[in-house]
Structure formats: C-alpha cells, structure tokens
Amino acid sequence: MPKPTFFNLAEEKRKAILEIAIKEFAENDYQSASISRMVARLGIAKGSFYQYFEDKRDLYFHLLDLVMQERLAFMQQPSTPDLHEGFFQYAQWLLEMGLRYDFAHPRLGQILYRALFGSGPFHDESLGQIKTSLLAYQRQMLALGVSLGEIDPTLDLEVAAHLLNAIMTDFSGLIVTRLQLDTERLKQGDYSQLDSPKLRELSAEVIKIVQYGLAKRSG
Amino acid sequence: MPKPTFFNLAEEKRKAILEIAIKEFAENDYQSASISRMVARLGIAKGSFYQYFEDKRDLYFHLLDLVMQERLAFMQQPSTPDLHEGFFQYAQWLLEMGLRYDFAHPRLGQILYRALFGSGPFHDESLGQIKTSLLAYQRQMLALGVSLGEIDPTLDLEVAAHLLNAIMTDFSGLIVTRLQLDTERLKQGDYSQLDSPKLRELSAEVIKIVQYGLAKRSG
DNA sequence: CAGTCATGTGACTAGTCAGTCACATCACCA
DNA sequence: TGGTGATGTGACTGACTAGTCACATGACTG
Numbered sequence: 001m002p003k004p005t006f007f008n009l010a011e012e013k014r015k016a017i018l019e020i021a022i023k024e025f026a027e028n029d030y031q032s033a034s035i036s037r038m039v040a041r042l043g044i045a046k047g048s049f050y051q052y053f054e055d056k057r058d059l060y061f062h063l064l065d066l067v068m069q070e071r072l073a074f075m076q077q078p079s080t081p082d083l084h085e086g087f088f089q090y091a092q093w094l095l096e097m098g099l100r101y102d103f104a105h106p107r108l109g110q111i112l113y114r115a116l117f118g119s120g121p122f123h124d125e126s127l128g129q130i131k132t133s134l135l136a137y138q139r140q141m142l143a144l145g146v147s148l149g150e151i152d153p154t155l156d157l158e159v160a161a162h163l164l165n166a167i168m169t170d171f172s173g174l175i176v177t178r179l180q181l182d183t184e185r186l187k188q189g190d191y192s193q194l195d196s197p198k199l200r201e202l203s204a205e206v207i208k209i210v211q212y213g214l215a216k217r218s219g
Numbered sequence: 220m221p222k223p224t225f226f227n228l229a230e231e232k233r234k235a236i237l238e239i240a241i242k243e244f245a246e247n248d249y250q251s252a253s254i255s256r257m258v259a260r261l262g263i264a265k266g267s268f269y270q271y272f273e274d275k276r277d278l279y280f281h282l283l284d285l286v287m288q289e290r291l292a293f294m295q296q297p298s299t300p301d302l303h304e305g306f307f308q309y310a311q312w313l314l315e316m317g318l319r320y321d322f323a324h325p326r327l328g329q330i331l332y333r334a335l336f337g338s339g340p341f342h343d344e345s346l347g348q349i350k351t352s353l354l355a356y357q358r359q360m361l362a363l364g365v366s367l368g369e370i371d372p373t374l375d376l377e378v379a380a381h382l383l384n385a386i387m388t389d390f391s392g393l394i395v396t397r398l399q400l401d402t403e404r405l406k407q408g409d410y411s412q413l414d415s416p417k418l419r420e421l422s423a424e425v426i427k428i429v430q431y432g433l434a435k436r437s438g
Numbered sequence: 439c440a441g442t443c444a445t446g447t448g449a450c451t452a453g454t455c456a457g458t459c460a461c462a463t464c465a466c467c468a
Numbered sequence: 469t470g471g472t473g474a475t476g477t478g479a480c481t482g483a484c485t486a487g488t489c490a491c492a493t494g495a496c497t498g
Contacts, residue, residue, distance in 0.1 A: 005445070029338070032250045035486065045447040050487065088434075117336045119248065145433070152435045159424050160433060163386050170385030205378050213432035214364070214379060215307075216371045224475070255455065264477040269457065 002062050006052035017042060017052065018066070025063055026107035030120035033060075057122070064115055067108045068130065074101045087145035091164070092207040095171055096199065102172045109172070116169070138164045167210060171203075221281050225271035236261060236271065237285070244282055245326035249339035252279075276341070283334055286327045287349065293320045306364035310383070311426040314390055315418065321391045328391070335388070357383045386429060390422075 006014065020041050024033045035056055039046050053059045075097055083090045102109040114120070116131050139161040145151035151160075225233065239260050243252045254275055258265050272278045294316055302309045321328040333339070335350055358380040364370035370379075 008444085029248055029250070031248070034484085036484080046449095046486090047447055047488080048445080051445065056486070114338070118338075119333070142433070150435060151433050152431075155428065155433065156421075156424050159421065160428060162389060163425065163428055164433075166385045166389030167382050170381060202375075202378065205375050206382065209374065209379060209382055209432065211432045211434045212371075213428065213430045214361070214370050214374065214383075215430045216369060227474085253455070254457085265456090265479095266458080266477055267475080270475065275456070 002053050002058060003051065009052070018063075021059055021063060022066075022107050022111065025060065025114075026110040029114060029118055030056075030060060030122070035059075060122075063111060064130075067112050067115075070105060070108055071101060071112070074104070083141065083144055084148065087141070087148060087150040088207050088211050091141070091210065092203050095168060095203045095206060098168060099172055099199065099203070113169075135161050135165055138168075164210065167206065171206065221272050221277060222270065228271070237282075240278055240282060241285075241326050241330065244279065244333075245329040248333060248337055249275075249279060249341070254278075279341075282330060283349075286331050286334075289324060289327055290320060290331070293323070302360065302363055303367065306360070306367060306369040307426050307430050310360070310429065311422050314387060314422045314425060317387060318391055318418065318422070332388075354380050354384055357387075383429065386425065390425065 006017075009017075020038050024038050028034070033056070035049055036046065039049050053062070075094075077097070079093075081090055081093050112130075139157055142151055142155075142157050142160050142164070146153050146155075146157070225236075228236075239257050243257050247253070252275070254268055255265065258268050272281070294313075296316070298312075300309055300312050331349075358376055361370055361374075361376050361379050361383070365372050365374075365376070
C-alpha cells in the first residue's frame with residue numbers, strides 16, 4: 001500500500017506519477033523498470049518517491065490493483081448482455097470488450113499481460129491469484145452454460161475453461177495482426193481502425209469455432 | 220554467431236558453458252540474465268566469455284537456435300503419425316509430444332516461452348519470426364485437414380490457426396496444474412508422474428473440444 | 439514570532455552490470 | 469631453443485540500480 005503521503009498529494013501530481021509509472025512498467029518488466037528513470041522524468045527527487053511508496057514492489061502492486069479495477073469497471077457497461085440470454089452471445093461480447101479494453105488502455109493491458117505470463121520476482125505471489133480468479137470466472141460461466149443446456153454436459157469444465165481463457169487472451173494478438181494495425185499509431189491514441197466491422201466478424205468467427213469446433217459438419 | 224574460439228573448445232567445456240547459459244536464461248529474462256554470474260559459476264574469466272561470443276545478444280540467439288533445433292529433433296520421432304491418417308489424431312499427437320518435450324527439457328521450454336511471450340529488447344526481431352513460422356505450420360496443417368475433408372471448409376483458417384496455436388501453447392500450463400505436478404521435482408528431473416494415463420485422457424479431451432466445440436450436440 | 443510537522447531534496451552507499459584491454463599462459467612448429 | 473598465434477585472465481571503466489539520510493523548505497498553529 002502506498003503511504004498516506006501519496007494520497008495527500010494534489011490530484012494532478014498523483015496522476016502524473018501514476019501515468020509515468022504505468023508507462024515505465026508497461027515498457028519494461030519489473031526488474032528493468034527503473035525508479036531512477038521515473039523520478040528523472042517526473043522532475044522529482046528520489047527521496048520523494050520513497051515518501052509515497054514503501055519500495056518498488058509497493059508501487060508495482062498498487063498499479064496491478066488499478067489495472068484490475070479499471071478492467072472490471074470497463075466490463076461493467078450498460079450494454080452488458082445477460083448471460084442467461086445466451087452463453088455464446090455473452091462470450092462473444094466478452095471477447096469484444098476485452099479487445100476494446102486493450103485498445104483503449106494498451107499500457108494497462110501490457111502490465112496485466114506481463115503479470116500473467118511474465119516471470120517477475122512475484123510470479124507465484126498473488127499474480128497467480130489473478131490468473132486463478134480469471135479461470136474460476138470462465139469455469140463459472142461454463143457451468144451456467146451447461147445448466148442452460150447450451151454447453152455439452154459431458155465436457156471437462158476445467159479443461160474447457162483453460163481453452164476458453166487461452167483463446168480469449170490470445171485474441172488481442174490475433175486482431176492486431178489481422179487488422180494490420182500500426183502498433184505505433186495505437187500507442188499514440190489513434191483507434192480509428194477499431195470501428196471496422198471486421199472486429200465483430202472476427203469475434204463471431206472465433207465464437208463459432210469455440211461453439212462448434214473445427215470439424216466438418218456431417219453431411 | 221559465436222566466435223570460432225567457442226567451437227574449438229573441448230566439448231566438455233562447451234557443454235558446461237551451454238548448460239550454465241541455458242540455466243541462466245531460463246531463470247531470468249534477457250535483461251536480468253547476468254554474464255558476470257555465469258562466468259563466476261563456470262569459474263572462467265569474464266574476458267574468456269568475450270572470446271567465445273560477440274556479446275550477450277550473440278549468446279542469446281545461439282541458445283534460441285539450439286532450442287528450436289532440439290524441439291524439431293524431438294518432434295521427428297519414428298512414432299510420428301501421418302497427418303493423412305487423420306487430422307485430429309495427428310493434432311493430438313502434436314499436443315502430447317509438445318508436452319513431453321516441455322517436461323523433458325523444462326529449461327529449453329522456458330527460454331522458448333519467454334522468447335514468444337516475453338518482451339525482451341529483441342521482441343520484434345526474429346523472435347516474431349518464430350511465432351510466425353509456428354502459425355504458418357498450423358495453418359498448413361489445417362489446409363491439409365480441409366482437403367482431407369475433416370475440417371469445415373467454411374472456416375477462416377487464419378483465425379483457426381491462431382486458436383489452435385493458443386490452445387497448444389496453453390496446454391502445458393493446464394497439465395501442470397491438472398496433474399498437480401511439483402515444479403521443483405520436475406526441475407530436478409523426476410518425471411515419473413508423466414506416465415500417468417491422465418496425460419492421454421486430457422489431450423483427448425482437448426482435441427475433442429477443438430474438434431466439436433463446446434456446444435451441446437443437438438438431440 | 440517560535441515551534442511543529444508534513445513534505446521535498448539530492449548526494450551518497452553499496453551493490454549491480456556489460457564490455458575492454460594489457461598482459462599471461464600454452465601449444466605447436468621451425 | 470626461440471618464436472608465433474591462439475587462448476585465458478581479472479582488474480578496470482563507465483554506467484547503471486534501489487534505497488537511505490541529514491538537511492531544507494513550506495505551511496499551519498499557539
């Protein structure tokens with residue numbers, strides 16, 4: 001937890017610190033993210049940093065908290081469909097929103113991605129918990145899908161949850177290559193290509209495969 | 220490319236260097252992998268290292284080469300089924316072999332995994348090529364599956380290849396949690412739990428989902 | 439005004455790192 | 469034996485790191 005001093009700061013300054021910190025941890029892994037570089041960019045003294053945070057780790061976990069909060073808030077939009085209205089419809093919506101989030105907050109996404117798949121000094125600690133909770137959610141979704149009669153009840157739900165999760169996290173990478181988005185332009189905030197109807201087409205295609213598999217339908 | 224001096228070394232010494240280097244790059248990302256630590260462990264002088272390799276990057280790319288070579292060699296076993304005898308049978312075999320490889324060479328797998336999903340200083344360079352070539356292979360497989368009449372010809376093969384690839388690379392993580400394998404024991408070379416028939420059961424379950432999807436079959 | 443307390447500061451410690459270089463050692467050959 | 473070229477060496481450079489601390493500034497209060 002950041003020290004009280006940090007929360008007493010003028011909002012402007014606090015936001016500036018977070019902005020630079022997010023940039024630093026998005027562009028570098030935990031080890032390589034540099035406090036010296038951050039304070040230099042912020043134009044504040046090294047000592048000040050240590051009045052805001054216990055240490056580097058303290059800042060890092062605070063950022064992870066923010067990332068998860070942002071993501072949850074982003075997902076809780078009024079347009080959210082009800083899972084009871086259709087499992088695969090809901091899954092497609094999840095896919096699309098996850099993608100939109102990654103485009104809207106590429107740096108936050110990067111930090112989360114690093115925490116999930118990277119291997120910093122705290123890989124087992126609480127970061128594993130994020131992954132576990134994501135998987136638990138997918139599993140819960142699937143269980144509901146089974147009870148709605150949409151999901152094959154003979155499936156191993158743990159395996160299915162893993163696959164669903166793998167596909168969803170991989171989806172961003174797919175879209176980026178597919179739409180041939182210029183990563184640099186993305187970083188600079190130009191998301192115009194997102195409006196392309198291809199996004200919906202693609203998520204529909206993915207869900208179709210998830211739903212019916214690769215096999216040629218008999219006939 | 221390593222300098223000629225490296226290849227002139229006695230095989231014993233060369234292997235010792237590679238062993239320590241693999242350990243170092245498996246346990247740390249590129250930035251954190253330390254040449255100073257390596258030469259200390261090897262009991263050789265820092266200068267000697269720079270007579271074997273141009274620089275850190277040179278060593279790293281040499282290791283990546285080795286990893287890919289090892290993996291290819293591992294996959295080209297006499298037991299390899301013919302893709303023409305059945306797409307999904309072949310896919311299941313691929314899944315199982317990939318897993319066995321990761322168990323047999325956990326450190327090499329770790330290095331490859333880092334190269335694919337990490338974000339070192341050379342992420343765009345040639346490492347992207349590895350991923351691209353893996354994807355190209357999956358895509359080729361799928362195209363053959365279509366021509367064999369096993370794969371739904373209306374699918375977008377690029378999307379399908381991505382999903383297949385995501386599932387395959389995620390599979391190792393799934394198995395490790397599923398079989399509740401002790402990672403430490405694995406590192407020490409105890410692979411006894413691999414004999415479990417669960418391995419085949421699980422890969423079959425995964426392929427079943429890939430083949431027919433999650434949806435409850437009508438009826 | 440003096441006192442107190444939160445906040446800001448940057449030089450400093452003790453450690454890390456990749457990479458260099460003048461020198462030493464060794465093997466081999468004339 | 470002396471010479472030559474490959475190989476080995478480790479102290480050294482310059483640059484970086486996280487974190488500390490004695491001190492400075494500012495604001496608010498009695």
